[in-house]
Amino acid sequence: MTDVLVAHSTDVDKASFYKKTYLHVALAILAFAGVETVLLQTVPAELIYMMVGQRYSWLLVLGVFWLGSFMASKWSLSQSRSTQYVGLGLSVLLYAVIFLPMISVALLQDGTGNLIMQAALLTTAMFAGISAVAFTSKRDFSFLRNIITIGGFIALGLIVAGMIFGFNLGLWFSVGMVILASASILYETSKLKDTYGTQQYVGAALQLFASIMLLFWYILRILMSRRS
Template sequence: MMTDVLVAHSSEVEKADFYKKTYLHVALSILAFIGVETILLKTVPPEIIAMMFGQKYTWLLIIGVFWLASVLASKWSLSQSKSTQYLGLGFYILLEAVIFMPLLYIAVNMAGGAHVIFQAAMLTIAMFAGLSAVAFTSKRDFSFLRNVIIIGGFLSIGLIIAGAIFGFNLGLWFSVGMVILASASILYETSKLQNVYTTGQYVGASLQLFASIMLLFWYILRILMSRRS
């Protein structure tokens, strides 16, 4: 069972244990994502992957299902049951791997694709580390970013849907804006580690951080790929 003690009200030892478990789960989630993605790219036929980004309404359906399923996975990850928490985290990792398939398939098959993916991964890790350090050392409460993230999220979803329906390219500046939004999300989620979660909610906390990292990685990779095209 989870404790009801807020991390902010716990002892230094309990705080350190919570942070260690949270970031360990983030790291394991990334490794699991790499493993699942590798298997998918090797086993899923290219024709099926092409259908995901070749048909605009198919892609919209996938995005809709992903959004609904991610809400469910997030809810599971904060359950009182540890097995349900891990089910939510594992389900979300699988969802991310499926959503990333088309983008990574294109990246892998473009000239210098492996280098671009590696570069995007290193930039993502560096930005995540820097933003986490700011959130922990500044002692600021970044909860004010919540409304910015919600509004930005709805605007971005609206633009993505409009782009898919009407066939226009959102372009480089949209990707830059999404990198900023993902960075704000990392600051907000890191701030929540200190102020919102209880010491038993490290699985749910790791899922939220993992989601922000993957959003950041997606758009950094898109920016780097656009420079190669």
């Protein structure tokens, strides 16, 4: 089947693309929850602590995560459908691993998982609202690309510096990252029709999934900081 840019496809093909994209986003989130549950039940607490217990161990984990995420994103846009799913599956696994220490701490903080549920509900509500704005607004959000890119590099530099020199980035950094993640969701949603072909819904879903996970990460951090 010829892969046509979504913007140039028929209304039926557009609807099918969006339906498949958001279905795969939902499946990726469900898979993330399932894999995270398995990891929490099987990975020893000592190993989880080792991921963040030393200054450079977490830096190594982040390095592997970023490299793996780059490969997953590339594979998700492959011509091969099976390779696309390998990319999406790898991304889900990477996020489940990177979230493991923070989810463990969140469970220890309240013992019920309420913090995680609150963060999930807030993330879902924000994602739905931002998506609605992207689909209903006629504005061009392409200007967000440079803001997200520059903000991402600044955030990365601060994260690495914080780990090397041992300082806490604090609440306002998390608030800023929530704003950056929200902008990323708005940008990724608005560009769906102009960037992807009708058969690239797996790759589109991966990009949205990654932005949602970033938003979830920092919302959870904010909620956890209020308990500490």
